Amino acid sequence: MxxxxxxxxxxxxxxxxxxxxxxxxxxxxxxxxxxxxxxxxxxxxxxxxxxxxxxxxxxxxxxxxxxxxxxxxxxxxxxxxxxxxxxxxxxxxxxxxxxxxxxxxxxxxxxxxxxxxxxxxxxxxxxxxxxxxxxxxxxxxxxxxxxxxxxxxxxxxxxxxxxxxxxxxxxxxxxxxxxxxxxxxxxxxxxxxxxxxxxxxxxxxxxxxxxxxxxxxxxxxxxxxxxxxxxxxxxxxxxAAQVQHPGSVSGINSIFSPPVRDRCNILLLGTAGQRINTAGEILCLSAMSAGMHVTQKNDYPITVLRGHSVSEVIFSRSPVGYTGIKKPHIVIALSAEGVARRKNVFSLLDTDSLIIAADNLEIPENNARTIKIDFKALGISTPDRALASLKVLAGEGYAITEEMLYAGLANRFTGKQLNEARSLICKAGQAEKRS
Ligand code: SF4
Structure with a gap:
């Protein structure tokens, strides 16, 4: 050589x-x-x-x-x-x-x-x-x-x-x-x-x-x-050759018209165990079924089953650059810990904003329209409250529609979980009438 x-x-x-x-x-x-x-x-x-x-x-x-x-x-x-x-x-x-x-x-x-x-x-x-x-x-x-x-x-x-x-x-x-x-x-x-x-x-x-x-x-x-x-x-x-490869990634078809004209910032405030992040994900999947660009940014401590859980979801007709929310259009507030974590945003809410909150929760002063939900009276357990709140939000037709929500659920769950999520949504429908 x-x-x-x-x-x-x-x-x-x-x-x-x-x-x-x-x-x-x-x-x-x-x-x-x-x-x-x-x-x-x-x-x-x-x-x-x-x-x-x-x-x-x-x-x-x-x-x-x-x-x-x-x-x-x-x-x-x-x-x-x-x-x-x-x-x-x-x-x-x-x-x-x-x-x-x-x-x-x-x-x-x-x-x-x-x-x-x-x-x-x-x-x-x-x-x-x-x-x-x-x-x-x-x-x-x-x-x-x-x-x-x-x-x-x-x-x-x-x-x-x-x-x-x-x-x-x-x-x-x-x-x-x-x-x-x-x-x-x-x-x-x-x-x-x-x-x-x-x-x-x-x-x-x-x-x-x-x-x-x-x-x-x-x-x-x-x-x-x-x-x-x-x-x-x-x-x-x-x-690696023995590992079963995951199936191909299924896309989400855009089949609905979104009620959002341009952009919607949604802040979910809760506690670990309330499935805040899952609710944020379902919101994103719902918005994607209407062809929206979406981002989700979560904030929670390293602890399990304790501590705040916050999810920031943005829907937009155009691509989203910065994924954080400075001023929300909608706040879903389900626990004191979550509210305390973002207490400063409430003073930024104006009369066009919407708060969906657990009825026993103290909310800082604000100018937003508020819907209070008595989850206890409806028999909705703590881990199901975030998902139930999405039904209330869909009922308002403000950010997502009911069809979009059902599409979001179908994109997130299958089988028994999907059936349970649908039943919960039906139960939460009564909340709208009571609010
Ligand atoms: S190791 Fe570097 S510094 Fe040392 S003799 Fe070699 S070239 Fe010079």
């Missing part, structure tokens, strides 16, 4: 930088594997190691510092045939530590080469997660406070099934990279080298001494039998 090096952009690093050697070693490895540039993507992030993708005639992705593995994951999931090689420095690895752990745990078929030179070279020689405590860096004494990480030990602990460690000068490195890239799963090599531009200026350390330091750590040279398992991508695809 021929080289994949980009002849128009030869590698440029500080004199003596290990990265330059690794560029050629990687090219050798790709040639050993017989890969063409179209079959490979090199993914990098920030730092001197982030220049790698520009030196090869392959696909390339260069992104934010520490995030290279996330891009690599997306690329491999989108195109399983692609050989994905991720190159990060020890700086990026520290920044994207959680992504590194996830990649080890996930076992997607991507390869990670960590160009480990014990400091942030490009930004001035600051300490990284692999800087020895005795080293001198531009970060002052900070590296004395945190011992360096053994990347390989972490990789093994996090589940990486192929873990290697090597010197950048190792004669076997290209064969090791080829083996790692060929492996069907997540593979990583922690490659130790020198940074003459920054680190070696402050630390008189030779490659021999670095190699000696490496020999004090447990060896890491390939497959980790205890971590071997099915590759994530193929596993994902086999499970």
């Amino acid at each position: 021929t080289t994949l090096l980009n002849r128009e952009r030869p590698p440029v690093f500080c004199p003596g930088c290990s990265h330059e050697k690794i560029v050629r070693v990687l090219d050798n490895a790709l040639q050993q594997l017989g890969l063409s540039g179209e079959q490979v993507v090199i993914v990098t992030d920030i730092g001197c190691a982030g220049l790698f993708d520009t030196f090869f005639n392959t696909h390339a992705f260069h992104g934010l510092h520490g995030r290279a593995l996330t891009y690599a994951t997306g690329l491999k999931m989108a195109d399983p045939e692609l050989t994905v090689i991720t190159i990060m420095g020890d700086g990026g690895l520290g920044i994207g530590g959680a992504h590194f752990l996830s990649s080890c745990r996930r076992n997607l078929d991507i390869n990670l080469l960590i160009l480990n030179n014990f400091n942030y070279g490009m930004t001035g020689g600051q300490c990284s997660v692999t800087t020895p405590v005795e080293a001198a860096t531009s970060s002052g004494f900070l590296n004395q406070l945190e011992p360096p990480l053994d990347i390989c030990r972490i990789g093994v602990a996090a589940g990486a099934p192929w873990v290697g460690r090597a010197m950048a000068t190792d004669g076997e490195l290209s064969a090791q990279i080829a083996e790692a890239v060929f492996y069907q799963g997540f593979s990583m090599i922690d490659i130790w080298g020198v940074c003459p531009g920054r680190y070696s200026k402050r630390n008189k350390i030779s490659l021999k001494q670095i190699e000696k330091e490496m020999s004090l750590l447990p060896a890491a040279s390939g497959i980790v039998p205890a971590n071997e398992r099915q590759e994530f991508g193929s596993h994902y695809r086999s499970l």
